[in-house]
Amino acid sequence: xxxxxxxxxxxxxxxxxxxxxxxxxxxxxxxxxxxxxxxxxxxxxxxxxxxxxxxxxxxxxxxxxxxxxxxxxxxxxxxxxxxxxxxxxxxxxxxxxxxxxxxxxxxxxxxxxxxxxxxxxxxxxxxxxxxxxxxxxxxxxxxxxxxxxxxxxxxxxxxxxxxxxxxxxxxxxxxxxxxxxxxxxxxxxxxxxxxxxxxxxxxxxxxxxxxxxxxxxxxxxxxxxxxxxxxxxxxxxxxxxxxx
Amino acid sequence: xxxxxxxxxxxxxxxxxxxxxxxxxxxxxxxxxxxxxxxxxxxxxxxxxxxxxxxxxxxxxxxxxxxxxxxxxxxxxxxxxxxxxxxxxxxxxxxxxxxxxxxxxxxxxxxxxxxxxxxxxxxxxxxxxxxxxxxxxxxxxxxxxxxxxxxxxxxxxxxxxxxxxxxxxxxxxxxxxxxxxxxxxxxxxxxxxxxxxxxxxxxxxxxxxxxxxxxxxxxxxxxxxxxxxxxxxxxxxxxxxxxxxxxxxxxxxxxxxxxxxx
Numbered sequence: 001x002x003x004x005x006x007x008x009x010x011x012x013x014x015x016x017x018x019x020x021x022x023x024x025x026x027x028x029x030x031x032x033x034x035x036x037x038x039x040x041x042x043x044x045x046x047x048x049x050x051x052x053x054x055x056x057x058x059x060x061x062x063x064x065x066x067x068x069x070x071x072x073x074x075x076x077x078x079x080x081x082x083x084x085x086x087x088x089x090x091x092x093x094x095x096x097x098x099x100x101x102x103x104x105x106x107x108x109x110x111x112x113x114x115x116x117x118x119x120x121x122x123x124x125x126x127x128x129x130x131x132x133x134x135x136x137x138x139x140x141x142x143x144x145x146x147x148x149x150x151x152x153x154x155x156x157x158x159x160x161x162x163x164x165x166x167x168x169x170x171x172x173x174x175x176x177x178x179x180x181x182x183x184x185x186x187x188x189x190x191x192x193x194x195x196x197x198x199x200x201x202x203x204x205x206x207x208x209x210x211x212x213x214x215x216x217x218x219x220x221x222x223x224x225x226x227x228x229x230x231x232x233x234x235x236x237x238x239x240x241x242x243x244x
Numbered sequence: 245x246x247x248x249x250x251x252x253x254x255x256x257x258x259x260x261x262x263x264x265x266x267x268x269x270x271x272x273x274x275x276x277x278x279x280x281x282x283x284x285x286x287x288x289x290x291x292x293x294x295x296x297x298x299x300x301x302x303x304x305x306x307x308x309x310x311x312x313x314x315x316x317x318x319x320x321x322x323x324x325x326x327x328x329x330x331x332x333x334x335x336x337x338x339x340x341x342x343x344x345x346x347x348x349x350x351x352x353x354x355x356x357x358x359x360x361x362x363x364x365x366x367x368x369x370x371x372x373x374x375x376x377x378x379x380x381x382x383x384x385x386x387x388x389x390x391x392x393x394x395x396x397x398x399x400x401x402x403x404x405x406x407x408x409x410x411x412x413x414x415x416x417x418x419x420x421x422x423x424x425x426x427x428x429x430x431x432x433x434x435x436x437x438x439x440x441x442x443x444x445x446x447x448x449x450x451x452x453x454x455x456x457x458x459x460x461x462x463x464x465x466x467x468x469x470x471x472x473x474x475x476x477x478x479x480x481x482x483x484x485x486x487x488x489x490x491x492x493x494x495x496x497x498x499x500x501x502x503x504x505x506x
Contacts, residue, residue, distance in 0.1 A: 016504035017414075037414070042504075071503065075347040078500045092346045099342040101271060103278050108271075115267030116346060118260045 005087065006170065006201050007050040007073060012082030014043040014065075014072055042068045044225045046082070052169075055202040057212035057233050059240040060222035066205045067095075069222065070172050073203065088169030088201065092117055095174040100159055106143030106150075110162055117166050128165040135191070136161035137184075153181055160188060170201045189214070209237035264348065265356055272331070272360030287364040288371045291319045295375075298436040308438055310467065312379035316372055317466035318435035318459050320365070324394075325401055325455060326426055328361035332405035333412050333419045340506040350499050354405040358398055365394065381466060389465045389472070393480075397458045400484040406491030410498040413505050433459055454483045 017037035043065050050056050058066050071077045074090050092099065092113075099116070100109050110132055111125070119128055133143060136157040147155060160176060173192070192215055196202055206212050212219055212233055219236035221229040229239045277283045295315055303311045335353040336343070343350060369390070377383065412418040432449060433456045434442065442450050450456060457480050464472030 017501045071344065076344065077503050090347065093344070095345060099345045101275070101341075103275055104271065108274065112267045112271050115263050116342065116348060118263075 004052045005049055005085075006052045006054075007048070007087075008083075008085045009046050009048040009073065010083045010085075012043060012046045012072060012079045012084060013041060014068055014077060015039040015041050015080045042225050043072065043079075046227055048220065048227070048230075050201060050203070052088075052201055053196075053199045054218065055196055055204060055216040057216035057219035057236070058203065058205045058222060059207075059209065059212060059219060059236060061243060064222040065225045066222055067174055070174055070203060070205060074172055086170075090170050090172065091163050091166045091168040093172045093174055094160060094163045094176045100147050100155060102148040103146055105146055106138060106158055109147055109158070110143070113162050114165070117162075119166065132158075132161040132165050135164065135187075153184065157184055164191060164195075168200075170203065171195055172203045174205045175207065209240055213237055261349075261352075265352055265359065268352055268356035269359040269363070272356055273363055276331070276360070276364075284364065284367060288368040291316075291323050291368065291372070292375075294319055302436050306437055306441070310380050313376055313381055313467050314438075314463070315436050316376055316379065317463045318433070320368060320372055321397060321459055321462045322430065322433065322435050322455075323368070324361060324365045324397070325458075326430070327364070328358050328401050329404060329408060330423065330426070331361065332357040333408045333422050335405070336409045336413050336502055337416075337419075337506050343506065344503060350502055351406065351495065354409045354495075355402060358402045358405060361401075362394070362398055376466060386465060386471055390462075392477075393458070393461050393465060393472075396461075396480050396484045400454070400458065400480075400487045403484070403487035403489070403491035406488075406495040410495040410502075413498065413502055429453075429455060432456075435459065454487070457483055 016039070018040040019037060046069065048056075058069060060066050068077060070093060072079055073084060073086070074093055075084075075086070076093075099113055101112065104112065107129075110129055114125055114128055119125055133140065138154060138157060142150075142154070147158070150158070156176060163171075171192075176188075189211075192202065192204075196215065202215065204212060204215050216233040218231065219233040220227050221236050221239050223243075229236050273284070277286055280286060282289060295312065298315045298319075299311060302315075306314075308314045332354045335357050336350060339350075339353045342348065343353075373381070373383075373387075408418055408422060432453050434450060439447070439450060457476070461472050461476055461480050464470070464476065
């Protein structure tokens, strides 16, 4: 592992259990001892190396394994084979509404998620809450409402702001910018640039090649669980567009 | 096989984990009675209502001295068991959002359900200690035995929760069946009626019902003139530990596949 490598993924394969069609009854399960699940490969022999401060885009069609790759890198999914070496800390994966509890209010969610992300110190916590309410532009009366009453754009604002409040080395963004109004989208892009310029590492999944080219230096193209192309983001986005 | 390596010292990681479990338990306590008018008061309204019903129906015919104390000592523990298992059974499924976004050990979810329910049990106990005093309970040092008793019961319940919530991810029938089995378990555990009222041919089931061991332990503290025998303590410890190990084993076998199934 060279000095500035922050994430190294070597020969990683991931499989999920899938319902074995045809085995439905408990009788089959117990009497015939059929396995109700079969292994399905989601990722095959993935090799990726990401350097500190690099922004890497991941593109591919629906179901090609993008989210699974992100989760595997973040340690949420254990790989079946292969090695992942990470030399830094992760912010929680930014996905739409990630981890927000709909019944709880905005403030209760912020407080719970900050503790789960590892910000427990009272002073830093208050500072983080201020930052979150400022960045999300949600008024305190809104933050006192249960999240289930929010519009999808407001949910995205809150989730995005909470994830960014965490000062970690690696930011993972899983198609979150699609919701939220244009103003907030622009603000998020600006924030992502800022994070990038601070020398943080970014993993970015998006279906919009333009966004990928704007944010990422390099990119990979996933097809059916294989990395078929890797290189400068401009070239990879061209490859991606040719898929359609 | 390698796992992601993080630059946190074990000590601070442990502190962080305690904070995380606390945050989740707090969430559970808030969520349980959210949007209900009486809020956490339901924690003891429910057993209180059962106590009233049982007193009306069974007091005369059961022939038990101090019926209020007898029924209460069973009901408190039964509700701890019933509430925390029925909440926990869907704890993994219900936490899909968090589990998919954050590298957080999945056992935190069933564990925080038990801890949240322990907090409710504490509130319930405080109120019921007053009711039981009126029912004839003498306050003495023996009541302190409640601490190891509840601790062992909680380990048993946690083990069962690990089993239920992990299997429920793959066989959603578990969650449905569990709601149906509970009333049966309730009546197979002498809570409102004396053991001797159960027909002899079914008595073996009752005597071997693991929940009843813990109820007997609680009765030994609150109701019986004699404190629980050391034999009963040992049996409860063995049951709690075995349930914990079985739950842990099944949970660990299944946990790596949670993400794809929730």
